[in-house]
Amino acid sequence: MEIRIFTDAAALAEAAADIFEATITEKPNAVLGLATGASPVLTYKALIERCRAGIISFKDITTFNLDEYCDLPQNDKNSYYTFMQENLFSQVDILPENIHIENGNADDFDKEAAAYDEKIAAAGYIDLQLLGIGNNGHIGFNEPADTFTEGTFRVKLTESTIRANSRYFTDSEMPRYALTMGTGSIMKAKKILLIATGAAKAEAVYNAVKGPVTPHCPASILQTHPDTVFLLDEAAAALL
């Protein structure tokens, strides 16, 4: 596991964009695993700028998002579909048919989850997976639990995650369930890039990097991945 610490958020985002650029330059039809939330926003901005400047192109790129809320309309302002359209997809040259996000309104969640895993496998698995980390150590929506998860599944969100994400749901109630890639799906990615900023993440980052490998801190499994890099600001790295 490689750890890099930055004094400013813009430099961190450029370093993350450099890693994307290297992957896309080496493999223009790479498969990217993408995250939502506050952590990747500046990185997506940097990728949009590089796409506009002709440095990278998404025209042959395939993407799979980590997760999506269940029972929230796809076009709700808080859906991860909307987040991805607004923060990346509508501003780069990606083909709509190459974008994959779980359908949180599927009639049969188990079938949707299995089909999602099959699509990832058919695409040749993920070349570069971007992650944030929850204050409780979650990656994707793999919440602290007694066992690590495998493929995509429907998860009941923990109180800690509901507390952390409710701030976005100002005029509707935050969903209690989500579909998420499992830790097993995430670990199959060839390279993993985790971004964490702010003091609220310091304990989770410490447990992920220095703690035991345990499903009680799902991100700790990344210690066993052969090619993982953590990009942190000083506040998130404070306990290391």
Ligand code: F6R
């Ligand atoms: C988002 C996701 C989550 C977030 C995590 C951190 O797709 O899978 O694991 O990465 O909750 O969220 P932020 O970046 O908003 O602090």
